[in-house]
Amino acid sequence: MEQTDYQPLIHMALHEDLAADGDVTSRALFDDETMEARLFAKDIGILAGARIFSAVFSAVDPETRVELLASDGALLAPDEHVATVRGRAVSVLSAERVALNFLSHLSGIATGARRYTEEAARGGNAVILDTRKTLPGYRKVAKYAVRVGGAQNHRIGLYDMVLLKDNHIDRAGSITTAVERVRAKWGTRFSIEVECRTLDHVREARALEVERILLDNMSLDEMREAVTLCDGAVELEASGNIDLARVCEVSATGVDFISVGGLTHSVAAFDFSLKTWMTV
Template structure:
């Protein structure tokens, strides 16, 4: 993870929480008191975001000491010790919630990704992909957490791959016309993925030699038929309301990729607790 990708988010989150006055509760209660605290997991899942977690405390007070007891990618169970934090009580308590928000969000994504990856493997060989359905400004962090969970990043944005979706195709007139316009503009500079809604679309896209075909909200029977039509070339990506309850049967159809927006847009935050150690 690159600091330049998360530090502006850390700064903005702290400014939102502390404003100009800071933590008025802790400031009234503590002056020079030191505080030792231990971070515990309260959930089962995959840890992600420890670097950002530590950065929040150090941004508030560079003298705060954070010792990580677990690394990103490790599986956690309730009660697991994740980190210790030592510093001025006001500093630790001022940073606590923002640090936990980042860690909980990213660990929730990693946990969701791992669940999909594990369940898909029980049905077939499909690789789990994320999407662009991320919180504005948080894409780099969210996609980092997806990778920690064992899934694979799809395109990072609109700038690094051509994806012809229904609106593009309908406005262009057909898949063939849309692909022709893209190739006229960009030649082979970008990979081309085409969203297909019917098996006729699949046959048309395959004949054009596109790089990836997306099967949009197709039935399992149509997915299997598309696999038979393409025979492995081009690779097929299944998409559309696929979650941990349906991913195994989708993987079993023989598709190469399964993309899921739920990994990032409907994630449940992982629960952690930072508890003060009282001598």
């Protein structure tokens, strides 16, 4: 993850929270007093977004110091001391909520990704993928958190992979026509994935030698048959309302990938607490 992926988000979030007058409550109560704050995890989970957490405090006041005691990807325990922040009280309190919002959201994504990955491994070898169902503007940081949690990224946007979904196929008239038109336009520049709703669609897509087939809302029996039909000749991705309770049995069908929109679109924030006290 590059700074350019998150610095605009930090700027936007701080402007949203502080506007022109800043933290009017803290400005009324503090002058140049300094403060120390300690960040603690409140649950078991995976840390993600530590650099962003630190960068928020620096954006508010470059003299604020953040000591990170754990790195992204670390398994956190309840009550674990994760970071210490030292600086002017007004600066620390002005940055606190925005910094925690980033850290809680991204650690929640990473924690969910780890749970899905571990559950998939119980059933088979399927790799967990994310989707494009992310908060606007948060695509790259959310996908970074997915990787921190041990899952992998699907396409980043509409620009880096061809995914022929039902609307495209219906418009073209058939899977074959849609694939032919894509290849006529782009040649081999982009890999092609085809969404298949039936096993007949799977047979058609396999014959076209596309890179991947997406099994859309298929039953477990249909997934198993698709695995047999393709026999390793093409990657298979299962998708459609696959939650944590189902991912093990879906992985056991032998598919190569399982895409999970819930990794990013309905993530539960990871709970942290930031305890503060005056030092001067």
